Amino acid sequence: MRDILVTLIVFGSLPLIFKRPWFGMVMWIWISVMNPHSQGWGFARTYPFAAIIAATTMLAILFSKDKKRLPMNPVTVTFILFALWMGVTSLFAIHPDQIGEQWSKVYKIFGMTLVVLMLLTERKHIEWMIWTVVVSVGYYGVKGGLFTIRSGGGERVWGPAGTFIDGNNEVALAFVMVIPLMVFLRSMTANKWGRRALVASMLLCALAALGTYSRGAALAIGAMVIFLWLKSRDKFRLGVLIAIAVPALLLFMPDKWHERIDTIGTYQQDSSAMGRINAWHMAVNLANDRPLVGGGFQIYDAQVFARYAPVPDDIHAAHSIYFQVLGEHGYVGLLLYLLLGVLTWRTGSWVVRRTRAHSQLKWAHDLATMTQVSLLGFMVGGAFLSLAYFDVPYYLMCGLVALRLVVERELKRIREDAHAPAAEVAPQLQTARRRRA
Template identity: 45%
Template sequence: MRDIVLFILIVGCIPFIIRRPFFGVLVWCWISYMVPHRLGWGFIQTLPVASVIGLVFLVSYLFSKEPKRIPLHSPIVFLLLFNIWMVITFIMSVKDPYVLSQFEKIMKIQFMTLVILALLTTRQRIEQALWVVALSIAFYGIKGGLYTIQTAGGGRVWGPTGGFFFGNNELALTLFISLPILFYLRHIVPANKRWLKFGLLVAMGLCVLSALGTQSRGGLVACIAVGFFLWLKGPNKLAIALVIMIAAPVVYQFMPDRWHDRMATIIEPDRESYDGSVKGRFNAWEMAFNMAQDRPFGGGLNGFKAENFYLYAPEPERKHDSHSIYFQVMGHHGFIGFFLWLAIYLSTWRSAKKTIKLTNKRDDLKWAAFLAKMLQCSLIAYAAGGAFLGLAYFDLPYHLVITVVALNVVVNKQLAAEAAEKKQEKIRQLAEAGQPHPDRFKVQA
């Protein structure tokens, strides 16, 4: 029965996508982050849902009057350069079935990310996409939070099967990336909708419990980073500080001894004191760095394989995945790819900072300043928690990038329109007074 309901719901979206391409963006985000077809138990799990929705959306977009250009701001320029470099490293690498499937998957994500950017043309569209993304992820945060309460923190929380964040570590990081977005959405909800504000507050709390219930050490690092930056960037700093000070000891005491024992291993006095998992990560990170030094094009999308560990790792027998966005990119694409990838996020941070500077002192644009600050908090969560997870190709961080760019475009467009309107008003006033406009003399000169 669940499969039939999901099938009808997904197929029912197709006519709306054909009629309104931006609706396809929302459905695509829903499919990508909630992975609803994986919630079924039968035939719906094996259907190519994402491919069908993506194809319908692209056809609808192609034949629509929607804009077909993307704003070439610095984050997008670096994103395009990084994609070009990934194509080059793919050509230079050994192409086994795994590499081919991964390359196809990554390129699809990158392409759809740019198409979505072209359609994020207004505040309403930016916020609609954020609602879908945040609530799709929060669905698993709410489930996981309730499960954590039910098991008193004893059960480990996992993400959706088939999604980027199926693993417990990946789910924790994803929840903390989405937490500042939920914070922003709660902020813009009208005051008369108290039930929705309260519901989002509860959802945020359950997402935190769910993330802690994953028993992810990287998740705890992301939690601390997000908590600090939410206090730093958010309004009502005193209220946020009080909530953190009251909630932190309660949650800490609530979690079981097994959780405390695991979290206590985040910092050890020396390298030998760490467990096998952490030692494996250290070994993989050194291998990636050594390989990037020796190979300008990196090891390719299957760079963390046995033969490369024998060539470049301090402990060749200790094979391990990258477990770090930084060393994952470095190992796959070399130092050039790493610095291009890093430039995407550094320029995105700078773009958000510019938006804050333009809008912070204007009441009508304070929403944009606050959103830019919350997106910066999400980027911090990704930067902190991603140091221990291989999620360099996850589409959510790239959605943060295009949202920052789209936000900057929307703000600049409004400011430019206001400047043009003021100029026209000044010309009209001068004309009524019988005086020539100063620009006239500039043209003659």
């Protein structure tokens, strides 16, 4: 039944995508982030829904009367340079015969990210994108929160199998990232039951993140809560809410959860933590040996660890977006990746500064702020996870780029409206003076 439902939704959306190409962006994010077909049990699990949606969207753009252009700005240029540099590092990869699958996967994500950038041109497009991300991840967060309550926090929450977020640590970071976006959507929702549902979803996502037993997620939540409070216009009310909610969530979790989180302070005695540090040393040593191009994709094997890792037989994935990019794409790749993050953050800060004094742009101010909070969670939690190519942060990057363009247009309109009366009065004054003369 689930297979049939997903199939009907996807194929039913194709005519709408041809009519409104931006809806293809919505469907692509839904399929690629939520992976609803993975929840089925039959043919839908392996059916190429994403490819069908991508092809339909690009055809719709090609035949659309409104020509779509890629917004060229520092963020877009850096993103393209990063994508091109990954192509260069692939040419010099340590295992050129093994990188094909990962190369294809990453370039599909990056290619469709450029398509999303082209399609986000209006406020409603941005809001649809945010809703799609929230629903796609929040579905699992609500399920995970209810599971945590049912199990009393005694069993771990895992993500959907076969996706970017199938692991407990990965799905925890996804839950953390959507909570600030839910805060924004709540501020935009007029219906009281809708607002209550979003509050309940936030709490369940937070509980689900704790239920993953992810130490990185715990650190990310802490960083986000502090930043959110600092950015809040009503620090007192938010502080009271945090003071009530956080202890309640922590008290709900069992002793073994607290024992797990306490290992953050004694990481030297934790084999998992030391394995990650070994992988980080491997990435640094590899990058020092191949500083420009790194090792390319697929470097986490016995051959590479034997050459570059302090403990050769302790083979781990990168477990850090920063060391992952460094090891795979060298110092040039890491510089481009960090620059992309800085420029994206500055784009959000620009929106926050320019909209602070305009009540009619409060929605943009709140969205930029909450997107920054979400990205902060990714930057902190991602320091312990191999999620450099996770698509949600790139969609949020697209959202901030589009948001700045929308705000620039709105500010221009506001300035024109402010000067319009003076422009209309001036000719009248000149006419009156001529008559008096």
